[in-house]
Amino acid sequence: MEAGAEGAEGANGAEGAEGAERAPQLGSSTPHWASDCTTCQDIWKLFSDPKSAHAVNLGSFQEALSTSCPNHKPLVQAFYDYVTDSEEEADTETLDVGLTRDAEDRSVRFDQSVADLGLFWHLLSVKDAAVESHPGTGRILDPDWANLGMVKQWKRDCLTLHGHLCDNPMKIWNTRPAWLIDVRQRCLVPGQVPENYVALSYVYGSHRGSHIDAGMLARLQQPLALDSPGIAQLLPPIVQHAMYLTYVIGEIYLWVDALCIPHHDPEATKEQLGMMGAIYANAVVAIVAADGDASDGLQGLQGASASRNNTRQRIIPFGDEQIVVRNSGTFFMSRDLPYYDRGWTYQENSMCARQIFLNGRELHWGCSCGFWDEELVPGAEVDMHIDHHRIKTILAGFPDLSSLGHIIEGYNKRTLRYGEDALPGITGLLSVLSRSFAGGFLYGLPVLFFDRALGWRPDWGKLTLTVVLHQTGLQRIVYRHQVCPPGPGSAGKILADRRNHPYHRMVYGPITQTPPSERRRIRSTWFENRQGYKDFTKPLPSGWTRHDAPTRNSTHNDPFLYPDGCDQYIFKHDAMPAEPHPDGDEDRAWHYPFPVAEIQESALPCMPEQTAYLKDEEVGSLHLHNKDSWTRFPTLATRNGVGLPVDLVAIYKSRKISGTWDTQEMRYGLPLKRRDVYCVLWIEWIEGVAYRLASGHVEAEAWDGLEHESVSLVLG
Numbered sequence: 001m002e003a004g005a006e007g008a009e010g011a012n013g014a015e016g017a018e019g020a021e022r023a024p025q026l027g028s029s030t031p032h033w034a035s036d037c038t039t040c041q042d043i044w045k046l047f048s049d050p051k052s053a054h055a056v057n058l059g060s061f062q063e064a065l066s067t068s069c070p071n072h073k074p075l076v077q078a079f080y081d082y083v084t085d086s087e088e089e090a091d092t093e094t095l096d097v098g099l100t101r102d103a104e105d106r107s108v109r110f111d112q113s114v115a116d117l118g119l120f121w122h123l124l125s126v127k128d129a130a131v132e133s134h135p136g137t138g139r140i141l142d143p144d145w146a147n148l149g150m151v152k153q154w155k156r157d158c159l160t161l162h163g164h165l166c167d168n169p170m171k172i173w174n175t176r177p178a179w180l181i182d183v184r185q186r187c188l189v190p191g192q193v194p195e196n197y198v199a200l201s202y203v204y205g206s207h208r209g210s211h212i213d214a215g216m217l218a219r220l221q222q223p224l225a226l227d228s229p230g231i232a233q234l235l236p237p238i239v240q241h242a243m244y245l246t247y248v249i250g251e252i253y254l255w256v257d258a259l260c261i262p263h264h265d266p267e268a269t270k271e272q273l274g275m276m277g278a279i280y281a282n283a284v285v286a287i288v289a290a291d292g293d294a295s296d297g298l299q300g301l302q303g304a305s306a307s308r309n310n311t312r313q314r315i316i317p318f319g320d321e322q323i324v325v326r327n328s329g330t331f332f333m334s335r336d337l338p339y340y341d342r343g344w345t346y347q348e349n350s351m352c353a354r355q356i357f358l359n360g361r362e363l364h365w366g367c368s369c370g371f372w373d374e375e376l377v378p379g380a381e382v383d384m385h386i387d388h389h390r391i392k393t394i395l396a397g398f399p400d401l402s403s404l405g406h407i408i409e410g411y412n413k414r415t416l417r418y419g420e421d422a423l424p425g426i427t428g429l430l431s432v433l434s435r436s437f438a439g440g441f442l443y444g445l446p447v448l449f450f451d452r453a454l455g456w457r458p459d460w461g462k463l464t465l466t467v468v469l470h471q472t473g474l475q476r477i478v479y480r481h482q483v484c485p486p487g488p489g490s491a492g493k494i495l496a497d498r499r500n501h502p503y504h505r506m507v508y509g510p511i512t513q514t515p516p517s518e519r520r521r522i523r524s525t526w527f528e529n530r531q532g533y534k535d536f537t538k539p540l541p542s543g544w545t546r547h548d549a550p551t552r553n554s555t556h557n558d559p560f561l562y563p564d565g566c567d568q569y570i571f572k573h574d575a576m577p578a579e580p581h582p583d584g585d586e587d588r589a590w591h592y593p594f595p596v597a598e599i600q601e602s603a604l605p606c607m608p609e610q611t612a613y614l615k616d617e618e619v620g621s622l623h624l625h626n627k628d629s630w631t632r633f634p635t636l637a638t639r640n641g642v643g644l645p646v647d648l649v650a651i652y653k654s655r656k657i658s659g660t661w662d663t664q665e666m667r668y669g670l671p672l673k674r675r676d677v678y679c680v681l682w683i684e685w686i687e688g689v690a691y692r693l694a695s696g697h698v699e700a701e702a703w704d705g706l707e708h709e710s711v712s713l714v715l716g
Helices: 002-012 038-048 061-065 073-085 148-162 214-220 237-248 266-274 276-282 344-351 389-395 401-412 424-433 447-453 525-533 627-631 700-704
Strands: 098-102 107-113 117-125 179-182 187-190 197-201 253-255 285-289 315-318 321-325 354-359 362-367 371-373 467-472 474-479 504-510 544-548 569-573 614-617 647-662 667-686 689-699 712-715
Touching: 038 098, 038 107, 038 117, 038 315, 061 073, 073 107, 073 117, 073 315, 148 237, 148 354, 148 362, 187 214, 197 237, 197 276, 197 344, 237 253, 237 285, 266 276, 266 424, 276 344, 276 424, 285 344, 344 401, 344 424, 389 401, 389 424, 401 424, 401 447, 447 525, 447 647, 647 689, 667 700, 689 700
Parallel strands: 197 253, 197 285, 285 354, 689 712
Antiparallel strands: 098 107, 107 117, 117 321, 179 187, 179 253, 315 321, 354 362, 362 371, 467 474, 504 647, 544 569, 614 712, 647 667, 667 689
16 A cells, blocks of 8 residues: 555656646747747737736638648637537637637637637646746646646645635534544544544445445454455445545545445434535545546546546647647536436535545546646646635525525435435535524425425426335325425525515515424424514614615616615625625625524534424415426316316415516616515325425415415325
């Protein structure tokens, strides 16, 4: 093991070792080979001058390819071939094919159209170490072996330069796994060791592993157990490869779910699954195996695995220089890889403070402060801050349903092999977010806003919801694709608290009760306390400042919209993160103040027991979840005046405040309009249990004109 690790760095680590040049100096002198071509000079200036703001317009492809210059013509020809060979519809008639400087990642962008964009390349000039002050920032990759020395350098730089910004950005309580792999002794050890550990995030693929019972667990604790033939043949290659990479980067302990979760103990397994978010967050770094699955392993680790066979890098001559086409950057990371479609990997990616990606057969580093790529020379990396502002809003103590909805939407886009994994696959992340949502989450629904969240619905046009019946002694429904409501179709901009929608405000009020019984009572305490928040005669809670309410929206110049009684003031909190768009400062404003949780590392999660049934009172209208539900309704041609009888249950009442559309001014104006509606559920009864099929709304005036029946039901 020792020899293999040293050999890997010796063979691959020259550019990443401590002695490597760390900060290439940039120059802009014209190379001799470009002296006779102004186009070459202009293109070279883009590569050599980081402050260059000009664009090089080559005209049409026909004009650009008609050049007699032997230096830049190969570059144009290569891009033309890429455009015409692309599966996308290629437009080769554009008149402004050209290049511009991308200031963010120090590359040069080659665009199909400078004005209208279209297909593009990000280009890097290759660093020539033999030329003093050469401005190149790219490097030609070894097609077989990853540069492990560079990974070690990234880890050192992040730990040294970023400090607390990347140490614990999720403000996670200290958590230790039940078991860890000791990569030196090649066996399992109890997780309560004081040193750092690395976590592995990967896709199982076809590998199912073997059941680890109590006897196997005892064997795995013997030194060199993971090298014994009887055990080694049961392990997928990715475990051995991850152990090797862990050792190379200077760490001793590795966490892999297949070995480190005691699956023979149901209670311990349940506990560890609930802690998975915190386990990943507490790891010093996570290894993300995005290129393949457990059987593929981590390719390109010299001395441990097969060649990565990386022939993707395009190398194009430009005079005496070499240009490479960038394959990396956060924009390219998730393309066509099953890893980014897997449900379990969503919370793993969300929780990790630092990550080593093996993605696109190249190495990458991601952390809270930057994203670095193997194809860049050391010192040329740009710390591009990765802003997870929605998670930051919640971790700042704000129970913001809009942010929660967008986070959960990302999970709902993923797939799961087993429907019953839907809730466990995000429980770790929900546990972290629960510190800002008093009462936690019940099957993905925030208890703090339970009445409101119960009316979740999918986005229009996404009728892909499937239902999986899972038998666990009690029958329960698991939603495989959109299990954890709400998504942005139902939750985006839903609270009247924040001023983050220019055209309307929604105000909600519960109309249901959960009576005391042998089952747990659920209380939406936000709505119970809301009137107290609106008492503006009280002293402001800590951190809040009061400001005069504007008369109009500053961006759209529409009327200021407000809930009843909230027309005089807006409120801002010093901990509220600004959102990254022009209305960000306005979006930091709320219509009334409330106590904001102070989330520290010592703040523990608050998650209720995930009981199989909820008891509630409701009443009902419709937003279908899938095409099966749609086909149950008769079409106009077959209806004959008869529709589909449905049972509807109303669960809350809401008021929408909006401006009046001025057709002459083409904008919203006064007077303000108020519209009351009831949110309803379409339910279906099965053996005395009511199962939700869809949600919707009914105009309050129409609903109030009906004869109502109060109903106490068990919602499955």
